Amino acid sequence: MALKVTRKCLLYSVLAVVAVAAILSTILVLALRDDEEIMKSYKFSNSDLVIQLVEQPDHRYVISLVRDVTPIQRITLDHDFTDDSEVEAIPDGLRLEGHGQQIEIRNVEDTRDFSLISITRTLQKGQIISDVIHTDEIILQREVQWYGGPEQKEQYYPVQRLRFEDYAYVPKELNSAAIVERYWLNSAGLFFYVEKEVPLFIDQDENTLRFTAKKELPYYTYDDGFVFNYRIGVAKDAKEAHLKAVDKVLNKPVGIPDERMVRYPIWSTWVRYGRPISQQTVLDYASEINGYGFKNSQLDIDDYWENCYGSLIFNPITFSNITELTEQLKEMGFRVTLWVHPFINKNCQPWYTEALSKGFLVKSHNQSIGYNTKWWNSGENEASYINFNNPSAVEWFRQRLQELREQGIDSFKFDAGETSWAPEDPDVEGSTALLPSSMTTNYVRMCAAFGPMIEVRTGWTTQDLPVFVRMIDLDTHWGIRNGLQSLIPTLLQMNLNGYPFVLPDMIGGNVYGDDILTKELFIRWMQANTFMPSMQFSKTPWDIDLETVEITKQFVQLHEDFSDYILQRMRLAVDEGIPVNPPIWWLDPEDEDALKISDEYLLGEDILVAPILIEFAITRDIYLPKGTWRDGNNNQVYEGSRWLKNYSAPMSTLPYFVKTSFQMR
Incomplete structure (x- = not known):
């Protein structure tokens, strides 16, 4: 059943209960309050997670994720739904409709320890939609920390200190953004993953992280429609959320390096x-x-x-x-x-002419650009880039490396x-929804x-x-x-x-x-x-x-x-899927001090490293997370969850600590 909404500031709630066969069903419950808000919520059957929707005065909706009756995350859904919007229950979720747009919020996975939510739209070329992730949440008087995001020349950690404006989210040379996985994790135990087909731009300030979907360069702009979808994982803490993210969206390596x-x-x-x-x-x-x-x-x-x-x-x-x-x-x-x-300079003959004649170089849809590019060992428009989306070009490149x-x-x-x-604006092979980043994937x-x-x-x-x-x-x-x-x-x-x-x-x-x-x-x-x-x-x-x-x-x-x-x-x-060098909060994801530390790291779960990183310094403060630690320099033993103030480290000394339980296997 659909409920047509004509009042502003309406709160929607959809309750889900488990049927006899353990199949989740959705129940709509209405309660008229003194301020005439209509309340609806969606409750997961196996966990304590609830999704709430609140319509704002400008007709946008805010999703509130509530765990154990505590709000843990807000997401503002961007769109002027007007006062003719509709909210209806669908299997395992909700659908919002209005002003030519449809948003589906679905429960993808529901267990006692983990919930996975998808938010999906289908958009038309020319539409620009921005959802706002509120990163300034305070949960039970604790500030939420954020991790993941893009590799940067100025690499802050936690990453809420980074600032972006209309930032095209693709691997690029600007600001050393060589790793730009669409993944953000926070200390409340949530992760966000934007699907790889989305033409994603981000904005970030001290309070928000904004996901914007729009068909503009550097993405492929010639399709009429596109998707804007992302997933939200909710676990008990950041460590469990990250391990679920590796399993669900990031993938584990299949082997180790040399x-x-x-x-x-x-x-x-x-x-x-x-x-x-x-x-x-x-x-x-x-x-x-x-x-x-x-x-x-x-x-x-x-x-x-x-x-x-x-x-x-x-x-x-x-x-x-x-x-x-x-x-x-x-x-x-x-x-x-x-x-x-992966370049060929134009003066490198006959190899450049061979690659050009065989269609092995990346060309632009813009004829004035053609095959021209520039890198650090060429002049402007004096080089071209090998097209690794072309299997024949890949084989040509491989054969020449094999000769070496x-x-x-x-x-x-x-x-x-x-x-x-x-x-x-490259004109290359492959799924247009994955351009231009598929060029990086295929090269690697x-x-x-x-x-x-x-x-x-x-x-x-x-x-x-x-x-x-x-x-x-x-x-x-x-x-x-x-x-x-x-x-x-x-x-x-x-x-x-x-x-x-x-x-x-x-x-x-x-x-x-x-x-x-x-x-x-x-x-x-x-x-x-x-x-x-x-x-x-x-x-x-x-x-x-x-x-x-x-x-x-x-x-x-x-x-x-x-x-x-x-x-x-x-x-x-x-x-x-466990990181080789995790942050020190990995040992205690509830430790507020550990969640903020950016100048220490772990090797596995047994070695803590706290190097000197400031010129002329011969001492530093060191935070030891939970555990019993033996100083790698003098064998002194410390109980963790404490600071060591003014630890002495002359130039020949690296401060590091080993768990007393550690045994090399």
Whole structure:
């Protein structure tokens, strides 16, 4: 039965009860109050969750989620329904209709410990709809914290400090948004997941997160209709909500990355040598690494080794015999990887002409743009982007990489991949509802086909892949804007978006421009990295001094000592979807102090790491969550749920703590 609403400020309630066969049915109950509000609510049968609807004076509706009689979340549904709107019960939910729009709110899953709600619209081109998630909730006098969201150059954590305005939610180079899963989690035990077909833009301020659906660039704009749908998961706390999200929407990895990349450092030519590089440069570098007594997982030959960008052929002048080089490196104990990118510069002939003639390049619907793009190694309109949505282009690219492997290259470091490197308004294959982000997905899946030893730096719905995902290039300074202080927030952001195999960027950053890598910054960066899944060097400790060499060896060995445990946690991520490096609230999701901590992290559930991240600091305050902890430096034992004030950490000391119950398995 439909109820036609003509009064403002009406409250709708729909009660659901369990039938004899345990089938949920919906009952409409009306109660006229003194203020003439009509009350309706929808109650889940197996949990204490209730959905309430309140019509606002402007005819928009607010969804209130109520758990154990306590309101836990408000969502304002955007639309002028006018005073002729209708609300009706449907199987497992409610339908709102009015002014040419229909919204369905459905109970998708209902158990004692978890509820899943979907909110769905079908819209027409030209419609712009924004739903507002109220992020400033206070629940039982506790502020709600938010996690997930996009990777950013200025990576705050919790993420309600981020600010966005009409922000197209696709993987892109701007602000280092290489990971932009449509997933937000809060400390009240809720998650929001916007479906991947939605042309999503976000706005965020101190009070709200706004989801806007509209057919505008960078999305595909030529369809007449589109969907706006998202899901809301409700569990008892943030930990349980996240584990449900991994199971329902994010996916678990199907395997783990290469084990040697976990145990021993990666060495890259990039920061130390820049571009171009040569065969002799690489050999000298390998000799120095061995000479100073360091182990390795591999040596990465970075930019610029090609004879032109996009040829995938070694420059015969700077690399006279690549097979001889790889054989020598392997005799020295190194595996060899190669930096690879998805571009072809126009002056790189005949490969550019071949790719163009075969339709292997991304073109724009805009004829004035054509195939033109720009990246950091080309001029304006002097390059094109390979179309990884085209299976023939993927095979062409793979075959050329395979030829490099036949010369002794073991694997690849794949750069770029975000949608913004392609020409605007791309005209490529595949589902139009998934453009442009499907270009990122298909690129990353092509990369992952080369095995667990590869690395990528971007992803979109690719959490299932058993490969390392690298942080975007970090700058060489201490600050939160892409410096050392962004390292832990980025680690947590990636883990809470379902990417547990995080490859931190070069220790010490990339030393771009006027940046200066000091001894203190190098050591503190290296310490902060120690309990992350892998360690990656380019600037070397012997570039600084011999004391730095000895301190670095100490922490490289510490990382190796715990590498079995890192691998154990990686396998657990595969089996159960648990982050490898969770936030410290993972141990106690009700701990208000832990929920806010952004400069500490866990390895698994047994190691807590609290590095020094401020220049000249030799002490810091450390919060220990629930548990019994043994200091990794002096064996002192502490009970958790407490602060350690002014913990002493001179430059050779990394504060870390191990649960007394911990045993390496």
